Amino acid sequence: MKLYPLKFTPIFKYRIWGGEKLKTELNKKYTAENIGESWEISDVSGDETIVEEGSLQGKTLKELTQQFKGDFVGHAVYEKFGEEFPLLIKFIDAKTPLSIQVHPSNEIAKKRHNSFGKNEMWYVMQADTNAELIVGFDEKLSTGSYKKHLENNTILDTMHHENVKKGDTFYIPTGRVHAIGAGVLLAEIQQTSDVTYRIYDYDRVDAKTGEKRDLHNDLAIDVIDFETHENYKTAYQIEKNISNELVHSPYFKTNILEINTNVEKDYSNIDSFVIYMCVEGSVEIIVENESYKINNGETILLPAAINFVSLKSENAKILEVYY
Missing domain, CATH: 2.60.120.10 (Jelly Rolls)
Structure with missing residues (x-):
């Protein structure tokens, strides 16, 4: 059987902070409310995307890797990852802010969750006026001062807030505390991992469960990179019709x-x-x-x-x- 360019049926995810832009801006087809994420290409267990059309229709990402091996993912990629597809591709719509969160490294994620770590990047596709992303810290913190800010609900005051517009790009390595702010629609490219440690969630209640969402501060504390950086945004230039x-x-x-x-x-x-x-x-x-x-x-x-x-x-x- 011959390989060809493959579209997958997206998996839509309810999120407490999800809005309507995946539908209104990106023409996604769904009826549920508060859809915050469209998982475009996923090999996360239980959330494997399937081929939408053509002779391979109905096959999962995993099945394609098993069947075609290096011809599908690349021989070096197959040698390194076997049947684990290494990337998760999403579009994200934040109507209200995401939790302040951090992701563990490959080593810690493997040990604690038998998972890849979650290095990721964002490309802003649309942003409302004054919409922002939160990335990293603006002031150098010790573990002690960080914990004090958590207790006092002042952790947001220490973080780097950046107003964003279409085209802005950020790389989020593991350990960097971050959050997508209200009014941002973006493309996210990340390692295949669904491991997120929530640090702060605005004390909000999930309408679906009637409860606050769990925080993971015990797990997060030894993952966080407290270094500050002058720039968090990725600088780039575009010349037309080339990569x-x-x-x-x-x-x-x-x-x-x-x-x-x-x-x-x-x-x-x-x-x-x-x-x-x-x-x-x-x-x-x-x-x-x-x-x-x-x-x-x-x-x-x-x-x-x-x-x-x-x-x-x-x-x-x-x-x-x-x-």
Whole structure:
């Protein structure tokens, strides 16, 4: 059976802070309320996305990796991760703020949860006026002063708040305390992990359960990086119709392409799958004379066996993600 560019059926997640933008801005189809996340490509146990169309329709990400191995994920990727797909791809809509949170490293996540750690990045797709992200600290804290701020509910005062607009990009390594603020719609690329330690949650009650959500401060305390940094935002430049580096980390590489013509891509030197997330406009993807299309808010995966791709658009931006 032949591999081809694959769209997956998204998994929609209720969140206490979720809104309507996945529907109104990204044209996602669902009826539930407070949907905060669209899991586009996921191998998280119990939340595996399945192929939407074509001869492989109905197969999960896991089944594709098992069946096609290196031809699907890349031979080096398969050698390193086996049947574990290394990335989780999402769109996130925060109508109200997310909890202040932190993610553990690979080593700690493996030991405590038998999971990958959760290094991640954000690309802002839309932001309301004065919307902000919270990333890292603005003042140097000791463990003791941090605990005091937690007790006094003043932890927000110590953190770095940044007003954001479309196109702003942040890399969030494990250990960096962070939160998405109200009014932000973004694309998130992360390791395959659902391990989050909540530090502070505004004392709010989840309408679904009638209870406050659990905090994980005992687990979080030895994970947090208390270092302060001058800049938390990722600086980048865009030259049209080529891949521009956005975030290259040991866990994933993400480029941005702004396309207004026909672009030929040769992936023969990348031993990895490639994921396109459309973050503006729409793009036609041509592989072996077959045409596929993604619109703003859609995602497609190119198996590693596909080396040559033509991209056509009059005006689009896509994130290009690979291992």
